[in-house]
Amino acid sequence: MSVPARKREWAVSVAVFLALIGLWEILSLVYTAEAQPGEPMIAGWGTLFTRTLLSLSDYWQGGLGVRSVADGAPRSYLAAILSLGSHSGATFVRLIGGLALGGVLGLALGLGVSWSRWSRRLVELPTQFLRALPLLAMVPLFQLWFGTYFFGQVLFVAYGVGVIVFAGVVNAVRNVPQIYLDNARALGASRAQLYRTVILPAILPAMRSVAFLSLGAGWGAVLAAEYLGAQSGLGYIIVYAQQFGLLDRMFLVALLFILYTSVSYWAIERLFARLLAWSPAEAAR
Amino acid sequence: MAVSAGSMAERAGGRTGASPPRWLWPGRALAALDPLRLAGAALFLALWQAASLFVSPIILPGPLGVFQRVAADFWSAPALSYFGLEDASLAGNLLYTSENVIIAALLGTAIGVALGLLSARIWFVRAAMDPVMMTAGTVPILIAAPFLLIWFGVGRTSAVSLVTFYVVVILYICAQRAALNLDPIYENYALTLGADRRQILGAILIPGAIPEILGGFRIALAGCWGLEAVAELLGSQTGIGKVLEVLAGATDPQGILATLLLLGLTAILADGVATLLIARLAAWRAPAGSGA
Amino acid sequence: MAEPNRRMIELVEVGRAYTRADGQTVRAVDNVSFIVPEGEFVCLIGPSGCGKSTLLQMIAGLVEPSSGAIVVDGNEVDGPGRERGMVFQGDSVFPWMRVVDNVEYGLKCRGVGAKERRSVARDYLRRVGLAHVERAWPRELSGGMLKRVAIAAVFANGGRVLLLDEPFGALDYVTRRQLQDVLLDLWEEPGRAVPTVIFVTHDVDEALTLADRIVAMRAGVIVDDIPVRAARPRDTDSLLLADMVAIKHKLLGHLGLERALARPAQSESAA
Numbered sequence: 001m002s003v004p005a006r007k008r009e010w011a012v013s014v015a016v017f018l019a020l021i022g023l024w025e026i027l028s029l030v031y032t033a034e035a036q037p038g039e040p041m042i043a044g045w046g047t048l049f050t051r052t053l054l055s056l057s058d059y060w061q062g063g064l065g066v067r068s069v070a071d072g073a074p075r076s077y078l079a080a081i082l083s084l085g086s087h088s089g090a091t092f093v094r095l096i097g098g099l100a101l102g103g104v105l106g107l108a109l110g111l112g113v114s115w116s117r118w119s120r121r122l123v124e125l126p127t128q129f130l131r132a133l134p135l136l137a138m139v140p141l142f143q144l145w146f147g148t149y150f151f152g153q154v155l156f157v158a159y160g161v162g163v164i165v166f167a168g169v170v171n172a173v174r175n176v177p178q179i180y181l182d183n184a185r186a187l188g189a190s191r192a193q194l195y196r197t198v199i200l201p202a203i204l205p206a207m208r209s210v211a212f213l214s215l216g217a218g219w220g221a222v223l224a225a226e227y228l229g230a231q232s233g234l235g236y237i238i239v240y241a242q243q244f245g246l247l248d249r250m251f252l253v254a255l256l257f258i259l260y261t262s263v264s265y266w267a268i269e270r271l272f273a274r275l276l277a278w279s280p281a282e283a284a285r
Numbered sequence: 286m287a288v289s290a291g292s293m294a295e296r297a298g299g300r301t302g303a304s305p306p307r308w309l310w311p312g313r314a315l316a317a318l319d320p321l322r323l324a325g326a327a328l329f330l331a332l333w334q335a336a337s338l339f340v341s342p343i344i345l346p347g348p349l350g351v352f353q354r355v356a357a358d359f360w361s362a363p364a365l366s367y368f369g370l371e372d373a374s375l376a377g378n379l380l381y382t383s384e385n386v387i388i389a390a391l392l393g394t395a396i397g398v399a400l401g402l403l404s405a406r407i408w409f410v411r412a413a414m415d416p417v418m419m420t421a422g423t424v425p426i427l428i429a430a431p432f433l434l435i436w437f438g439v440g441r442t443s444a445v446s447l448v449t450f451y452v453v454v455i456l457y458i459c460a461q462r463a464a465l466n467l468d469p470i471y472e473n474y475a476l477t478l479g480a481d482r483r484q485i486l487g488a489i490l491i492p493g494a495i496p497e498i499l500g501g502f503r504i505a506l507a508g509c510w511g512l513e514a515v516a517e518l519l520g521s522q523t524g525i526g527k528v529l530e531v532l533a534g535a536t537d538p539q540g541i542l543a544t545l546l547l548l549g550l551t552a553i554l555a556d557g558v559a560t561l562l563i564a565r566l567a568a569w570r571a572p573a574g575s576g577a
Numbered sequence: 578m579a580e581p582n583r584r585m586i587e588l589v590e591v592g593r594a595y596t597r598a599d600g601q602t603v604r605a606v607d608n609v610s611f612i613v614p615e616g617e618f619v620c621l622i623g624p625s626g627c628g629k630s631t632l633l634q635m636i637a638g639l640v641e642p643s644s645g646a647i648v649v650d651g652n653e654v655d656g657p658g659r660e661r662g663m664v665f666q667g668d669s670v671f672p673w674m675r676v677v678d679n680v681e682y683g684l685k686c687r688g689v690g691a692k693e694r695r696s697v698a699r700d701y702l703r704r705v706g707l708a709h710v711e712r713a714w715p716r717e718l719s720g721g722m723l724k725r726v727a728i729a730a731v732f733a734n735g736g737r738v739l740l741l742d743e744p745f746g747a748l749d750y751v752t753r754r755q756l757q758d759v760l761l762d763l764w765e766e767p768g769r770a771v772p773t774v775i776f777v778t779h780d781v782d783e784a785l786t787l788a789d790r791i792v793a794m795r796a797g798v799i800v801d802d803i804p805v806r807a808a809r810p811r812d813t814d815s816l817l818l819a820d821m822v823a824i825k826h827k828l829l830g831h832l833g834l835e836r837a838l839a840r841p842a843q844s845e846s847a848a
Contacts, residue, residue: 005408012412020417122325132556133549134511136427137526139518140533141541145344182639183669183727187683187734188659197682201673220425224515227427239519242431250431258424265423278673280716 021045036244043248052248059083059237084256090232094222098157099214106162110169111195120170131167135160135217136224143229153225160221161214168210172203205279208272215268219261346539354543368531371523375547382517382525383551386509389445393452394502401460402494418457426451427515434520444516451512452505459501463494496567503559510552582650585773586613586636586738591645593631605631607797616771618764620784623794624832629777630742636775637663637740649738659683662736666743670715670723677702677711679726683734701729705759721752725759732763739772757786781828785821786811793831800831
């Protein structure tokens with residue numbers, strides 16, 4: 001695309017973005033209903049980053065020298081930042097723990113099952129079925145098994161990610177072009193060398209889409225788990241605030257959440273751009 | 286590409302006479318049920334049964350019990366009405382959930398495809414919509430659920446809007462990509478044959494983009510079921526999600542597994558129907574490899 | 578130097594059969610036997626579907642024969658291995674490794690030390706004219722250059738038998754002619770034992786330029802076995818020698834491309 005055309009597009013995107021921000025501000029001035037005194041339903045940008053932000057200090061449990069609001073301490077920006085930080089941390093740990101656990105197990109099992117022709121076909125139907133079971137609908141099941149303990153939620157995320165990674169790895173290994181396998185064997189590679197030097201690099205392009213799918217499923221699973229019975233995390237704040245109709249707090253936390261997810265996608269994209277520097281498809285992107 | 290055994294047979298045999306009919310799907314379906322795969326499914330059930338013997342039924346009910354429960358509760362489950370559910374049967378709640386999913390999927394596809402195709406051809410639409418859609422593509426749509434619940438209250442509207450939004454985003458991205466990736470050779474060819482822009486849109490652009498769009502539909506449909514279930518879990522008086530919530534509260538793992546099994550089967554069935562429709566509508570496409 | 582093995586590659590009643598979708602048995606290769614002495618350059622030629630590629634894949638060990646045995650250098654073939662190096666028709670160069678790592682690959686699998694295998698790889702890259710793209714990614718190279726990398730990798734690996742399955746079939750005429758020269762250069766490299774080569778093609782001129790012996794196949798069986806005695810190096814004029822033209826007519830006849838009946842051929846003893 002030509003440079004002027006690209007600049008034109010960029011200008012429109014920025015304009016639309018600014019228009020949305022402006023629209024929100026206008027709405028907040030028009031629709032001044034309040035859920036509770038001092039908690040407007042549609043909070044203007046100024047209010048969001050002052051009063052609403054301050055109100056988030058309600059969610060800080062206390063510690064690190066800053067007393068919690070429940071104990072009578074006044075609201076403060078410091079407490080708000082701490083509360084956001086600790087709840088974000090809880091969300092991250094659930095996500096990253098689940099991604100790591102599910103990713104590693106899914107990869108290991110996927111490679112293991114692909115070792116022989118028989119095992120792959122053996123697990124095919126159960127895998128397809130598990131993959132078809134809607135992940136988010138299984139929150140009650142995991143809560144029944146693991147209560148609302150933190151580790152249970154990590155397991156839930158790990159399960160969702162693991163099924164995706166497992167199915168993706170098995171499929172990717174199956175689709176490695178036969179010519180690379182033949183070539184490696186004709187050059188004298190052993191079975192183990194074949195896995196390490198041919199199969200693993202050859203499935204990387206497919207692993208890119210698996211990674212994005214896993215990330216999406218992971219965030220969804222974390223949010224669902226936090227909505228439905230966690231005691232910490234950004235999702236917990238949103239749902240807790242929802243019960244009192246505190247739309248402004250929900251909105252602020254949701255914005256933060258959107259920021260996190262966007263950054264995570266960007267990070268995975270950068271990671272795979274480096275890992276796939278050799279791939280013609282990547283060069284075309 | 287390297288020569289695989291299958292293609293070697295064709296090359297060795299040469300071309301002799303008529304080829305077997307393409308629409309040989311009974312044969313293909315039978316091939317899909319080869320003994321090893323069936324053995325795998327049987328093995329899975331056997332392991333499940335064995336595990337359930339060692340573990341208390343509160344944690345892991347056995348497969349037989351779960352199957353029986355599905356059959357028993359399908360048309361009538363009086364226990365459910367005890368918990369305040371309007372419809373005291375799995376079938377009724379499943380119907381409610383399915384209705385929402387289908388409405389949302391069709392509505393979302395219509396909107397998403399229209400916007401997506403437009404964005405591929407009109408730069409202004411693309412510049413305006415892309416940042417919103419791409420950001421929405423990264424964040425779980427579930428984030429909007431509490432907001433929708435406050436705005437629309439508990440009931441169909443909030444759930445359907447949530448799922449519709451999900452489908453719109455996926456189909457937008459898919460339709461845009463399909464239209465952009467269409468090999469220009471087809472349009473150029475049509476131009477040399479004397480077609481005008483409108484004819485190209487109808488005869489080339491839309492049919493050419495349909496296979497990829499339908500593929501996106503399948504993917505979106507698969508995700509709808511879970512999202513609908515969670516929307517119901519968050520605030521609904523009926524539907525599979527509500528059933529799950531009620532059964533979880535009553536510590537009834539057998540019921541939960543039975544309900545999940547039913548939901549899974551429905552999702553698979555819907556996916557199967559969608560695949561058949563797609564095969565009909567996109568029959569000209571070279572068959573891709575099996576497996577999602 | 579050891580006595581050259583007169584039965585370097587030996588095929589004994591080798592066959593390969595498939596069952597088609599409709600239940601019929603198809604013999605891709607039907608009871609083929611021949612012997613190749615060490616150092617000979619053999620071209621396997623035939624029309625599409627005659628079984629020449631299947632036969633080559635069986636010698637390589639990538640496909641198992643349904644009947645008969647294949648013995649290479651005294652050992653029965655049981656799977657692929659570095660003694661029977663192979664150059665494929667498609668792009669077999671690993672896209673996730675740089676050019677020099679591709680050429681080193683066989684040596685690395687064998688456990689050769691880093692410095693030594695790097696110098697061997699560089700040497701062969703120089704010989705095929707690719708010293709300047711040592712660190713490039715395969716996606717940056719043209720089809721002809723990728724083929725040179727594949728050839729360099731196979732020669733660097735040092736097998737005594739070399740199998741090529743229509744390696745230049747996907748390339749344009751000019752590149753094909755250049756690569757034929759590259760191949761012959763490496764094959765005739767002084768100071769090491771001359772590899773035994775089986776080269777599958779359907780290009781008659783290519784076979785006449787490269788081979789010591791041409792084996793023609795049709796419908797899974799060998800129909801002719803013609804020695805080519807023209808002196809090397811062969812050039813465009815070599816193809817115009819009387820006996821070369823006669824061989825060409827015979828081969829075109831086997832390929833089904835001769836319109837009129839061939840003239841009574843000079844007597845060539847077929848095996």
